Amino acid sequence: MKIGIVCYPTFGGSGVVATELGIALGKKGHEVHFITSKQPVRLNALTNNIHFHEVFVEEYPLFHFQPYELALSSKLVAIVERYGLDILHVHYAIPHAYAAYMAKQMLKEKGIEIPIVTTLHGTDITLVGSHPFYKPAVEFSINNSDVVTAVSESLRNDTLRLFDIKKEIEVIYNFIDFDKYPSIDDVDCKRGTLAKDGERIIVHVSNFRPVKRIKDVITIFAKIQKEIPSKLLMVGDGPERESADLLAKQLGVRDQIVFLGNSNEVNKILCYADLFLLPSETESFGLAALEAMAARTPVISSNSGGLPEVNVHSVTGFTSNVGDTDDMAKNAIYILEGDIRLQEFKAKAQEFAKQFSIENVLPLYEEVYRTIKVGCC
Numbered sequence: 001m002k003i004g005i006v007c008y009p010t011f012g013g014s015g016v017v018a019t020e021l022g023i024a025l026g027k028k029g030h031e032v033h034f035i036t037s038k039q040p041v042r043l044n045a046l047t048n049n050i051h052f053h054e055v056f057v058e059e060y061p062l063f064h065f066q067p068y069e070l071a072l073s074s075k076l077v078a079i080v081e082r083y084g085l086d087i088l089h090v091h092y093a094i095p096h097a098y099a100a101y102m103a104k105q106m107l108k109e110k111g112i113e114i115p116i117v118t119t120l121h122g123t124d125i126t127l128v129g130s131h132p133f134y135k136p137a138v139e140f141s142i143n144n145s146d147v148v149t150a151v152s153e154s155l156r157n158d159t160l161r162l163f164d165i166k167k168e169i170e171v172i173y174n175f176i177d178f179d180k181y182p183s184i185d186d187v188d189c190k191r192g193t194l195a196k197d198g199e200r201i202i203v204h205v206s207n208f209r210p211v212k213r214i215k216d217v218i219t220i221f222a223k224i225q226k227e228i229p230s231k232l233l234m235v236g237d238g239p240e241r242e243s244a245d246l247l248a249k250q251l252g253v254r255d256q257i258v259f260l261g262n263s264n265e266v267n268k269i270l271c272y273a274d275l276f277l278l279p280s281e282t283e284s285f286g287l288a289a290l291e292a293m294a295a296r297t298p299v300i301s302s303n304s305g306g307l308p309e310v311n312v313h314s315v316t317g318f319t320s321n322v323g324d325t326d327d328m329a330k331n332a333i334y335i336l337e338g339d340i341r342l343q344e345f346k347a348k349a350q351e352f353a354k355q356f357s358i359e360n361v362l363p364l365y366e367e368v369y370r371t372i373k374v375g376c377c
Ligand code: GMT
Pocket: 011, 012, 013, 014, 015, 017, 092, 120, 121, 122, 123, 151, 174, 207, 209, 211, 282, 283, 284, 285, 286, 287, 288
């Protein structure tokens, strides 16, 4: 099939999922066209059947805001026509589902029918999409997509609660490519470069936005550090980076923390990890937690949104109420204090992650494409 994928090209989870999906579809012989504002960060190799089309937005003095949706929908029309695409799969409702709907209408006038799959990822529903500024347009574009998917049961329920939705929403979970996570025997993980003998290594990965509660990460770490010598690797960057640094200094743990910045090699960094922290305010799924689990790392997370669907309390790690850093630190210490217990949690985390392997999830998207093509428009 010829599939157009629209996503954010940055380090966010929705862009990562869309890119990994496109790469996997390409490997299975589909022709994939990424139509985005920049080459997606995880798209490091274009092949015969993986193409990238950049959406340009011209600067013009009259524009206070650049009309990206307009440029995107015009580009979608051009690419669908030029390459004869079968399907447009847009990731993150704002503004992608809206732009795709406009493209669909323009193409209809030319006698071309293009079905649209919209995948909801989280903040497009929970934080941004339901804001009155955007809600009518988001609701309209969800209801006018041909198929709508959500990345967890929790996000599906949030969407039905927050919007007047007249369509079925199918849950297709985030996935992981286990080939990128070498087995324990193959890893030459030089922990000594980061931590002393006897120190545990704790990792957090995110875009450091307020929803990730970065200060909780530092606070939990400081509490763990009182009982268990450890290092914290902070991967990513964003608005909360400076306040995290400041809090670490105030709590006297700054020297035990390494801020690594954004990375394309999270899978390699995770080989050092004994524990992963994700105390988010809300998380539709928590792809970062799944990536950690795939790398044999138990997770201490909040229990909000879809996190309990990924991180099973007392099996793959522990979940606590948002902001309860005492409970999170207590659970972390419980996992980290003994080698045998830690190894058990590590094994169970990886075992549970296997159900989200790309081999299980990719066919679900392919089935959506097949059905929509037959029944569409
Ligand atoms: O986590 C973020 O802030 C980035 C955001 C995005 O849209 O790029 O991630 C969302 O989509 C991911 C992929 O489906 C989910 O795994 C994340 O849980 C979700 N983030 C939130 O709901 C906060």
